Amino acid sequence: MNQGRSESSIAFGSIFSIIAKFRSEHYSQGYPEIKRRQAEGKQLASLNSVLPRQSKASLRFLLWSRIHLPKNSSSFHSVPVATSFLIFVSKKLLPNSSITKMEWSQQNGQRLYGPPVECNLKLQQGTEVFVSNIPRACTEFHIYSIFENAGPIYQVRMMMDFSGTNRGYCFVRFFEKQHAYKAIHVLNGFEIQKGSKIGVVMSLDNCSLHIPKIPPNKSEEDVRKEIYRVCNDVTNVTVVPHNDGKNNQSCLVDFTTHRAASIARRLFLSRKVKLWDQCCFVEWAQPSDK
Known part of the structure; x- marks a missing residue:
């Protein structure tokens, strides 16, 4: 057991040396806020006791990719993110910290x-x-x-x-x-x-989508059930009849967040989501649609 802990400490110690090398390379290139980050870097030693095992394992892979993967690899570019994450949480996870997780x-x-x-x-x-x-x-x-x-x-x-x-x-x-x-x-x-x-x-923070063409033979209840079936995080569905004498109707769909609406819009436009097995056009709702 003690031997395992010793090996873990040695492995994590080597990680810190790689981080130091990585940071020094960026400093030589004029990496911003050098002095502040150098001071924060001294707190990295505390991470050995506060970081969960899964975070340490992820970090080892990211730092390994820094050495062994080509620079055009997507994993290579994630290493600066891991380093920034470590610097950031080294402040947030220190004892007596009141920062919300x-x-x-x-x-x-x-x-x-x-x-x-x-x-x-x-x-x-x-x-x-x-x-x-x-x-x-x-x-x-x-x-x-x-x-x-x-x-x-x-x-x-x-x-x-x-x-x-x-x-x-x-x-x-x-x-x-x-x-x-x-x-x-x-x-x-x-x-x-x-x-x-x-x-x-x-931010525009638009949380609503407009579906301009809904089959005229579908009731408001039919539309509501279908929307809730294919979309997540929907808060309200409103069917709007057209005054064109052709029984045409459209639909407004409200979501919990702009992000939820954006994901739904992307899925509709990619044709991965269909209403009654038919592709449909969607757009961001405008004030005139409501």
């Missing part, structure tokens, strides 16, 4: 930091901001550390491309509208790194 996942071309663990709050619209002109090497943890100064954050959604770098923009959702407005007022034009200023505006 957050979920961290990747799905549908997005990396998600948040929501807080065991958070069941229903958020209002108007709490999300759109952040543009983000440096491609920037991570969701860096964005979180900047925007948390405006108020408590519910979630950061970083849009990713196939190479493993961000697409230059992300979304930050707060718990309260006032904090979203504060972020716009304070952080729009913020110089995230030398010569690069981010743009911060209110």
Whole structure:
């Protein structure tokens, strides 16, 4: 047992040496905020006792890919993310920390930091901001550390491309509208790194889809059942009859979040989701549709 712990400590020690080498390479290239990150790097030693075994195993693979995989590999690009994650959680997981634990996942071309663990709050619209002109090497943890100064954050959604770098923009959702407005007022034009200023505006946060053509022989109950069958996170379905004398009708579908609506829209447009086994056209709902 003690031998196993010793081997684990040695393996994790070698990981830290690789991290140090990785960070020194970036410093020589002018990696931003060097002094601050160097100070935070000293806290990495505490991770050996607080990181779960699964995180350590994932880290070993990521660092192995740094050495053995070609630079055009998608796994290679995930190593800076792992390093940023370690630096970030080294602050958040220290003893006596009062920071709320957050979920961290990747799905549908997005990396998600948040929501807080065991958070069941229903958020209002108007709490999300759109952040543009983000440096491609920037991570969701860096964005979180900047925007948390405006108020408590519910979630950061970083849009990713196939190479493993961000697409230059992300979304930050707060718990309260006032904090979203504060972020716009304070952080729009913020110089995230030398010569690069981010743009911060209110997100459209559209949570509704419009389906302009619904078969005239379908009742409102038929439409509601079919929508709930093929879509997730639906809150309301409204059938709107047309005044054209042809019994045509359309449908408005409300979702819990913009993200849920966006996923449903993408599935409809890819023809992976059909209504009554027929492909249908969908679009973002406009105020005139309601």
